[in-house]
Amino acid sequence: MDLQRVTVLGAGSWGTTFAKVLGDAGRDVTIWARRPEVAAEIRDAGTNGAYLPGVALPSRITATADPAAALDGAEVVVLAVPSQSLRANLTAWRGLLPPEAILVSLAKGVELGTLKRMSEVITEIAGVPDGQVVVVSGPNLAKEIAQEQPSAAVVACADHERAVAVQRACFTGYFRPYTNTDVVGCELGGACKNVIALSCGMAAGLGFGTNTMATLITRGLAETARLGVKLGADPLTFAGLAGVGDLVATCSSPLSRNRTFGERLGRGESVAQAQESVGGQVAEGVKSCTSIRDLASGLGVDMPITDAMHRVCHEGGDPRRLGAELLGRDRKHEWS
Ligand SMILES: NC(=O)c1ccc[n+]([C@@H]2O[C@H](COP(=O)([O-])OP(=O)(O)OC[C@H]3O[C@@H](n4cnc5c(N)ncnc54)[C@H](O)[C@@H]3O)[C@@H](O)[C@H]2O)c1
Ligand SMILES: O=P(O)(O)OC[C@H](O)CO
The missing domain is CATH 1.10.1040.10 (N-(1-d-carboxylethyl)-l-norvaline Dehydrogenase; domain 2)
Incomplete structure (x- = not known):
């Protein structure tokens, strides 16, 4: 499985940094930003000064504030919004998700009220099987990774092949992802x-x-x-x-x-x-x-x-x- 077209939904610290990792790993990345001016800055200047001042983003990254345009043709959809807003965001995007796309969760939290982990919220709202949802977690302070300081992470999925495909998609000289099938443990740790x-x-x-x-x-x-x-x-x-x-x-x-x-x-x-x-x-x-x-x-x-x-x-x-x-x-x- 070679994954080339990736959409990152959320242009905050970690969404933008993970988009950089994917771009540096040779993927074509589109970021969705809530604020049009943030999308324009990423697209036109290759920076996201509010979250990552001084960091130059790879030229493979583009951005838009239009979720339909962002999601068109995505093979991988990375969810990089806060845990407590993931349900509302994903509900709004549900009809735009390419049915076969691998959904990657970056969020580290447990939902208030339902007490669900993020991958559980995603399978429920997107209506996809467990094996289509991947969790990325680990010692990944965004600012250090954006400066290309060495670090490692875990890419967890019930479907090992999809974990391997996402691992390959975000493997760079400064970011080393390992696979795991223990989604529950990785999410709770985070x-x-x-x-x-x-x-x-x-x-x-x-x-x-x-x-x-x-x-x-x-x-x-x-x-x-x-x-x-x-x-x-x-x-x-x-x-x-x-x-x-x-x-x-x-x-x-x-x-x-x-x-x-x-x-x-x-x-x-x-x-x-x-x-x-x-x-x-x-x-x-x-x-x-x-x-x-x-x-x-x-x-x-x-x-x-x-x-x-x-x-x-x-x-x-x-x-x-x-x-x-x-x-x-x-x-x-x-x-x-
Ligand atoms: N920053 C890190 O170093 C880091 C590292 C690993 C994991 N994470 C996790 O990734 C997730 C996202 O973190 P981040 O650092 O990118 O957060 P952030 O606060 O920097 O950015 C959140 C992004 O989500 C967008 N968003 C969309 N809908 C929103 C809403 N309703 N309310 C608030 N924001 C909304 C914001 O506009 C922003 O672009 C969190 O769960 C965090 O724990 C962060
Ligand atoms: O800035 P924090 O406290 O959200 O932590 C960032 C990351 O989760 C560290 O891996």
Whole structure:
């Protein structure tokens, strides 16, 4: 399967960066941008200054604000909009999707209300089988990849051949994709790490150091894996790029919007003030802490860090009390 014509729906940080990766891998890419002026800038100047200042996009990339024009003839459709708007966006685009196109999800979140993973939303709205949906996840901070700093990712699909085809389509000298068939594990790893990154940022904002950070990362991974295994994920996925890889990158990097958001809360800012720190961009963990908490509690899975993030982001919880609350829980075995 040689995939040449790719459409990327969403011209934010990661959509534009992944389009660059695809262009550098020799694909013909059309980006759909919500704002016509962003589409015009990408098309005419080869830049997207609002999201990726100073980055030159490959000449194989074009852009439009018209979804029908963007989707015409696409063999691969990459969905690069925020998790909580994916359903509404995809519903609007449903009739325009080429029936055979592989649908690739870049979004890292769990839908509020339905508690569905992004690939579940896509199969439901687009009416396609599981094997037509691919998830790309991993330690992929957009700005670093746009600068062509080396990194790797996972391309997960129930249909191994389609995963291989997408892997080939986005394989460049600076971006190394691996295949996997564990879609559940890859998606949960990506969604949950945003919530754990909020907690690491919060700890940094409170002035805590490396031991606290490592504790949150490790116990965050433990609660993510507990949820994943309950939902049928392969435990090994959490030791891979879409698990610990993405978790460490997001929890450690000042480029992460989720970590930055948490740090501002830790310094005593309100949720509204912290939102300003990420501008118009999305810190997915702020909403996903609620949907993941609801998903876990429905399954009887204990996720104390996620619970705590929900309390701070949505119930007026005080970050300064979190350490005592988390450490003061009942004593237990490390793996129970
Ligand atoms: N930025 C990264 O480093 C990175 C890396 C890996 C994965 N992701 C994930 O990819 C997804 C997209 O992230 P991003 O960084 O491109 O986000 P972003 O906020 O930079 O851009 C989102 C894009 O979606 C568009 N959009 C369309 N409908 C929208 C709506 N109703 N509300 C808001 N925006 C709408 C926006 O115009 C914008 O072009 C997220 O789930 C994120 O977690 C991001
Ligand atoms: O900026 P964040 O916090 O959305 O994180 C970006 C990516 O998901 C890291 O892989």
